[in-house]
Amino acid sequence: MALENRLTGYVRNRGDAFVEIVVEGKEENVKAFLKDLRRKKPPLARIHDVKTKFLEGKNEFDGFSILKSSGEAAFSGSVIPPDVSICEACLRELRDLKDKRHDYFFITCTDCGPRYTIIEGLPYDRPSTTMKQFRMCPFCQREYADPANRRFHAQTVACPVCGPEASLADREGRVVRSKDPIREAGKLLEEGSVLAIKGYGGFHVATATTKDEPIVRLRAVKHRSQKPLAIMARDLETIRSFAQVSQKEAELLTSYVKPIVLLKKSSDCYLSDLIAPGLHNVGVMLPYTGLHCMLFDKVREPAFVMTSANPPNEPIVTDNDEAVRKLGSVVDYFLFHDRLIAQRCDDSVVRVHGKDVSFVRRSRGYAPEPIRLEKAAGKCVLALGGELNSTSCVLLGDKAFISQHVGDVENLETLRFLKSASQHLLRLTNCKPDVIACDLHPKFTTTKLAKDWSDELGVPLVRVQHHYAHGVALMAEHGLDEIVAIVCDGYGYGLNGEAWGGEVLYCNGQGEFRRVGHLEPQPMVGGDLATRYPVRMAAGILSKAISVEEWLRSNNSHLPRGEQEVDVILQQLKKGSFPLTSSCGRVLDAVSAVLGICHERTYEGEPAMRLEAVAANGKDVLKLQPKVKDDVVGTTELVHRVFERRKVDTASDLAFSAQQCLVEGLAQVAADEAKRLGVDVVGFSGGVAYNEHITYGMRRFVEENKLRFAVHKSVPAGDGGVSFGQAIAAA
Numbered sequence: 263m264a265l266e267n268r269l270t271g272y273v274r275n276r277g278d279a280f281v282e283i284v285v286e287g288k289e290e291n292v293k294a295f296l297k298d299l300r301r302k303k304p305p306l307a308r309i310h311d312v313k314t315k316f317l318e319g320k321n322e323f324d325g326f327s328i329l330k331s332s333g334e335a336a337f338s339g340s341v342i343p344p345d346v347s348i349c350e351a352c353l354r355e356l357r358d359l360k361d362k363r364h365d366y367f368f369i370t371c372t373d374c375g376p377r378y379t380i381i382e383g384l385p386y387d388r389p390s391t392t393m394k395q396f397r398m399c400p401f402c403q404r405e406y407a408d409p410a411n412r413r414f415h416a417q418t419v420a421c422p423v424c425g426p427e428a429s430l431a432d433r434e435g436r437v438v439r440s441k442d443p444i445r446e447a448g449k450l451l452e453e454g455s456v457l458a459i460k461g462y463g464g465f466h467v468a469t470a471t472t473k474d475e476p477i478v479r480l481r482a483v484k485h486r487s488q489k490p491l492a493i494m495a496r497d498l499e500t501i502r503s504f505a506q507v508s509q510k511e512a513e514l515l516t517s518y519v520k521p522i523v524l525l526k527k528s529s530d531c532y533l534s535d536l537i538a539p540g541l542h543n544v545g546v547m548l549p550y551t552g553l554h555c556m557l558f559d560k561v562r563e564p565a566f567v568m569t570s571a572n573p574p575n576e577p578i579v580t581d582n583d584e585a586v587r588k589l590g591s592v593v594d595y596f597l598f599h600d601r602l603i604a605q606r607c608d609d610s611v612v613r614v615h616g617k618d619v620s621f622v623r624r625s626r627g628y629a630p631e632p633i634r635l636e637k638a639a640g641k642c643v644l645a646l647g648g649e650l651n652s653t654s655c656v657l658l659g660d661k662a663f664i665s666q667h668v669g670d671v672e673n674l675e676t677l678r679f680l681k682s683a684s685q686h687l688l689r690l691t692n693c694k695p696d697v698i699a700c701d702l703h704p705k706f707t708t709t710k711l712a713k714d715w716s717d718e719l720g721v722p723l724v725r726v727q728h729h730y731a732h733g734v735a736l737m738a739e740h741g742l743d744e745i746v747a748i749v750c751d752g753y754g755y756g757l758n759g760e761a762w763g764g765e766v767l768y769c770n771g772q773g774e775f776r777r778v779g780h781l782e783p784q785p786m787v788g789g790d791l792a793t794r795y796p797v798r799m800a801a802g803i804l805s806k807a808i809s810v811e812e813w814l815r816s817n818n819s820h821l822p823r824g825e826q827e828v829d830v831i832l833q834q835l836k837k838g839s840f841p842l843t844s845s846c847g848r849v850l851d852a853v854s855a856v857l858g859i860c861h862e863r864t865y866e867g868e869p870a871m872r873l874e875a876v877a878a879n880g881k882d883v884l885k886l887q888p889k890v891k892d893d894v895v896g897t898t899e900l901v902h903r904v905f906e907r908r909k910v911d912t913a914s915d916l917a918f919s920a921q922q923c924l925v926e927g928l929a930q931v932a933a934d935e936a937k938r939l940g941v942d943v944v945g946f947s948g949g950v951a952y953n954e955h956i957t958y959g960m961r962r963f964v965e966e967n968k969l970r971f972a973v974h975k976s977v978p979a980g981d982g983g984v985s986f987g988q989a990i991a992a993a
């Protein structure tokens with residue numbers, strides 16, 4: 263740009279996240295340059311601020327040069343780019359018969375390609391990436407060294423002569439000879455084969471979307487009977503043929519991140535029902551690498567299932583040998599490439615709330631780009647998150663670096679992943695933690711790891727209550743000093759060891775929080791079993807209003823041990839031997855069971871998600887006034903009324919009414935407390951915030967009460983945002 267504007271001078275990276283540019287020339291050229299800087303910046307460049315100073319001097323420079331960065335640049339924590347989907351220019355070259363990289367699946371440039379997933383250490387130069395195993399050929403080398411070239415200093419530059427190669431292999435990992443392995447793989451997918459395909463941050467398991475049989479097999483691979491599977495569609499137009507796409511959703515789908523976007527299925531959606539059974543949404547993404555684009559070249563299939571390849575309770579598989587070992591018995595073929603993956607990274611999942619993005623899973627394309635805070639933290643904090651859908655977070659100054667999605671940290675494999683992801687973040691940010699933060703739950707594996715770490719480093723450990731972490735995350739994202747936060751999810755360890763999950767909390771920037779309201783504590787008959795089998799939850803709640811024996815016996819087929827189990831439940835109810843929970847998720851589960859929508863939770867949130875799907879076209883027929891006493895929102899009457907009307911009204915209307923009653927009860931308590939305490943913002947966090955009806959309902963209620971409504975915009979509302987909240991709270 264400087265050359266285009268006939269300027270001389272230099273540019274260099276300073277050590278503190280600033281880029282210093284000195285230009286010399288005519289004033290109008292300098293002004294034009296400053297304009298271009300904003301207008302023509304590369305797509306990935308983020309300009310936070312431009313400070314301009316005019317200097318004295320004359321003919322100081324001969325030309326324009328790019329100076330070597332000062333050494334500290336590596337340690338500023340500012341340069342850990344996330345992976346970026348294939349750019350337009352590369353896509354054009356991929357299709358251009360005359361281009362050297364025609365049909366080359368690993369075509370990238372400075373504007374696109376993997377980043378975080380190939381970085382082993384900083385500075386971000388080729389030798390510290392997994393590209394080091396590929397020696398650049400003279401052609402690539404020339405482009406790499408030419409400042410005027412799009413591949414100038416593109417660490418991923420490669421071509422068919424010198425770069426990674428793709429290969430097709432059978433289930434034992436033996437190479438299947440093919441001139442065109444990628445398009446061959448596409449054809450196999452269309453025919454109904456199940457393939458494991460290596461991508462940027464790990465393997466996907468893939469198959470066709472218009473046939474049931476391969477999806478049944480694929481579900482066996484993942485040990486997932488019902489959990490929705492993400493799909494990758496050929497192009498935007500194709501997506502519109504089976505799902506509704508708003509302008510904002512289209513923008514997200516085609517953005518350089520290309521996340522999975524949750525879309526409403528069209529009424530005439532023709533894809534297999536087994537992709538997202540019982541749900542009104544489907545998670546869709548567009549091809550984001552050259553390889554993905556080529557998969558669709560020779561087929562008519564509109565989309566492929568593309569789900570992270572992770573064995574049950576394990577992180578996504580990244581290594582070729584590991585893939586053969588862990589997936590070989592269940593997939594038909596592998597599509598490999600020979601580039602190593604330094605950091606595993608799952609696809610991100612987002613949805614649109616109003617005009618805003620809301621993160622369900624913040625991972626590929628976003629992590630570990632820092633979240634900027636309005637207030638800088640005085641300490642460096644490492645926070646390890648909760649247990650489910652976990653991430654970790656490094657807080658440094660005014661930046662919070664949240665790791666990629668780690669998953670459910672319940673066993674050794676995921677714990678190891680959490681450990682290495684956290685250590686990698688610490689290395690990249692050059693941060694030595696002054697404080698370690700974790701959940702209040704004494705038995706979480708993350709709590710144990712945090713304790714070990716704090717002992718080892720001799721730094722304090724701060725244990726942060728789960729829902730408070732959710733509330734603080736909201737506060738920090740919006741730069742607030744105080745908030746009344748409604749936090750609804752499945753489970754969090756409460757202050758006195760109780761199970762919480764339908765909370766109204768007052769939080770402020772001085773680290774105080776108070777539980778100012780909550781849902782009525784309800785019996786969880788059989789503890790965790792009540793989470794898995796929502797009939798138990800329903801029985802517990804209903805037993806407070808009626809005799810449940812008859813209903814339970816008529817539902818015995820929904821309990822694994824049938825009649826015998828019913829007897830035990832009735833005994834436990836009689837004796838009152840059960841823990842209590844104020845969880846909002848569990849109430850939704852109970853309603854789901856009463857309405858016969860879902861009887862077994864095979865993945866987190868399933869009964870509530872299916873309930874939301876059924877409620878989608880419903881109306882409020884019950885018009886229940888929520889019972890609120892001493893800031894406790896009653897839920898017994900709600901479940902009981904749904905039970906009574908279950909044969910009179912439609913499931914859709916009753917599901918809607920139940921959700922509406924929870925909205926009004928919680929929002930009422932929050933609004934009243936906010937007014938009493940003189941707080942002007944009411945926020946909503948927790949996994950239940952993914953429910954559209956509930957979130958919009960809360961918004962309406964809160965805004966009608968002349969209060970501001972805050973939802974998450976940069977971190978997930980679910981437990982993927984908890985590490986961020988913990989870090990802020992601990993700081």
Ligand SMILES: [Zn+2]
Pocket residue numbers: 348349350351352353369370371372373374375
């Ligand atoms: Zn590119």
Ligand SMILES: [Zn+2]
Pocket residue numbers: 398399400401402403420421422423424425
């Ligand atoms: Zn080359």
Ligand SMILES: [Zn+2]
Pocket residue numbers: 728732751752753754948949980981
């Ligand atoms: Zn939570």
